[in-house]
Amino acid sequence: MRNIRLHFAFSIIFIILSHCAKYCKANDSCPPTFCGSITNISYPFRLRGDPENCGDPSYELACENNRTILYLSSNRYYYVQSISYNNFSIRVLDSGLEKTSCDSYPINTPLSYYTSPELYDLGTYNLYENTPIVYTRCEAPAKSPLYVDTSSCSKNISLQKYSYVVVGDVTFADFEDSCRIHTMAWISKDFPIVANSTFSDIQDGLAYGFVILWQQDYCRECVAKKGYHCDYNGSTGTFSCVDYNYYNYYHPPCTIFEPSTFRLKHECLWEIWLELEDYWMEYGSTLEKIIGKR
Template sequence: MIRRQESPVPSTTLFSVLIFILSTEVEARFIPHGCSRSSCGDIEIIDYPFRLKTDPPGCGETVFQLSCENNKTILEFHSGKYYVKQISYDDNRLRVVDFNLASGSCSLPYKSVSVDEVRDDHHYRLVSNTYTSFIKCSNNLSDQAYRLLPCLSGNGSSFYVSYDNYIISNLQGPCSFISRVPTVYQTVLFPSFDSILQLMQTGFDLEWSIECWDSSFSYDCYKSGNYHPPWFAAFSMTWNVLSAIYLVGRFILAPIGIFGFLIHKYMTTKKAIDNEQRFLRRQQHSMPRRYSYSDIIAITNNFENKLGQGGFGTVYKGQLRDGFSVAVKMLDNPKCNDEDFINEVSIIGRIHQVNIVWLMGFCSEGCHRALVFEYMANGSLDKLLFSREAERHLVGWEKLLQIALGTARGIEHLHGGCNVCILHSDIKPQNVLLDNNFIPKVSDFGLSKFYPEEKDFVSISTTRGTIGYIAPEMISRNLGAVSCKSDVYSFGMLLLEMAGRRNSNSKGNCSSELYFLSWVYDHLIERADLQLENVTEIEAAIPRKLCLVGLWCIQKAASDRPSMTKVVEMLEANVDDLQLPPNALSFPQSISKEPQSDSSTELLISDTVEQSL
């Protein structure tokens, strides 16, 4: 039987591509960057590898950086300062002259050049090894190889200059070396002082090389006089990189890969966790915290501070161990089992929105059922509307508009922001709580009737709500099916309540709210003033907006009412952009006032569910 051999083409291709990429990356270091050329004075072209200090980062190489001073190109070379007279990119040479000697005057060099430093430089080398040396002697020299500097000599000291190589010998008398500067080579024996000045003014040539930059051969690439072409450095670096990759892959990556494979195989073959345990673990993260009855007693300090009493429970103020204030509602006469109660609580606990009261925890132990909510320091909206507390807090029309808008956003979230669509069914001022900053929080939606979000309507057998705020279809099925538009109606009555309770001149002493609605509608039709006291023109637009939106919300037919999303848009819009709705007072429903109760601060639970508890 012939055994099939694998083709080496994929491996060879992959290896070739890797070498090509690495070679291209290395070669890129020797290719001039895509930057525009610079210029300075007589040097019209300053291009790669050179750069000016003012060039953008990445243009040219920093080791070949030049500067432009007084329209002169300057090279700083081994602490010396030199004028650049010419740059030849064909020969890789530049002609420079010492900063102090460029004018051709009698002067010492700006900086003495060290022969060893220049010899070991990795970027530049001298084309000629001819130097002009400066010495100082206490006696006069008669050697014609040394020319006197008349501008510096005097006061018992004489300065001499010598044009030769860098070795100083045969000095007569007590003399000392002062400075040295490279000079172009000229076949003249013992040149005169003026000739030496001209030679120094001419400058000297430097040859640069990019190949030696950052190369492992940079130490001797100039000393030996051997130049390595770009491909040699690229090949050397590519070979070093490939060798490093091979060693790392064999002794580091391969063991890590084998170890990781074994761990993966162990984890995949391990017995899966029971589905029910996984579900319970996920529920622990999404559900509110469960407290024991003894925890509730400790939180409420044995039910010391009672906030309110309702038909289905009592609310107490409490404090958690971290000092966070809470409101604990103890449910009366619960009848549902523990599993059903926890299922309902898990749905409520996953609702998190800034305008909805946060359910922090619960208790279900024996016959005890309790809900733990965040505490609202400013109580409920009915206290703000029905008492003089509004005057104490100086809550104006602008703040009332923000309260109305926040309440609308909370109800909107219940209708469409959760996995299930939640029908509140009892929207009224007592169920809108206010925190320290008077931010509204919708309460009493917990354990309400739920229905699938894709359905438009739900029928209920038990009427839930408060007279004065309840939608007509919740009283009689002949008027339509119960839906989220029922909450819209209740919210519209809430807006009219907010506008009416702050208006002392709007026939507020009448026993029927129906009279008030008729009065408001007539004034809106005539675009008449709502007879507000001590308000500005801007503030007067707010109660008018509340009335317009409220009248839209209380339309008799549910289909004529806007959605809560539309209600939010209307409250955010300019009052002049709102149209007057049809008259909503064509149905016989008396709207009686809601008496103030001390239970207004409590967090009510759904009547229909609590009756089943």
């Protein structure tokens, strides 16, 4: 009987240790790994192929052709430029952009709901880390000095004549009648974009990448709580768990324009774009059929 109890006890211990070896956070026992220029890959991140007890599988990165890659869906990925464990941020580069190519073009941005909000913060607070870049197409030459001509990179079919980019905050009056928004991208505010920047300067900024925030364990636990929001403080680089009612009181819903200046607030561009993208995904196929019949 005593032997049976000992055998049972050792079996339980073995199961617990086996489970922990697979799922417990063993960041202290796992040295940082590297891929290309990214030499500090550690918990919660891990590289594909690392031991199972290293890092969090939800934050798995890939190493392909000596470049660290973040997959946010099966066919959309970003090159990792740097990881900051101090402010929980990761700087990434759209896979359609290359610093050495003038006519490179963002193919994955803006980010949207195809990634899990428990892993990466893609909301309003994330936008404070970046400068918005708006790609426009116009039927006539734009007159506003805010429009940066992209014709120098006319090899790309998406950057043809009367195509421009607008950097940063814009007012309603800045959008000329013949121009339409084509897509959007972001540049990290760590890369300075000055007045009168050329399209080449902007391309360099796009090649530098943009910042998204990854959520630490504390924040993920907060998001799992019903009725709570994980609030990021950009000045301190910390998260706090806030009741939704408190959060909504101090963070009213986004309004498109500033009432006093009628200025289009760039933090709202994110919400506008997601609404348009959501609408297109729901009704796009129907619209294409209707247009195709004409």
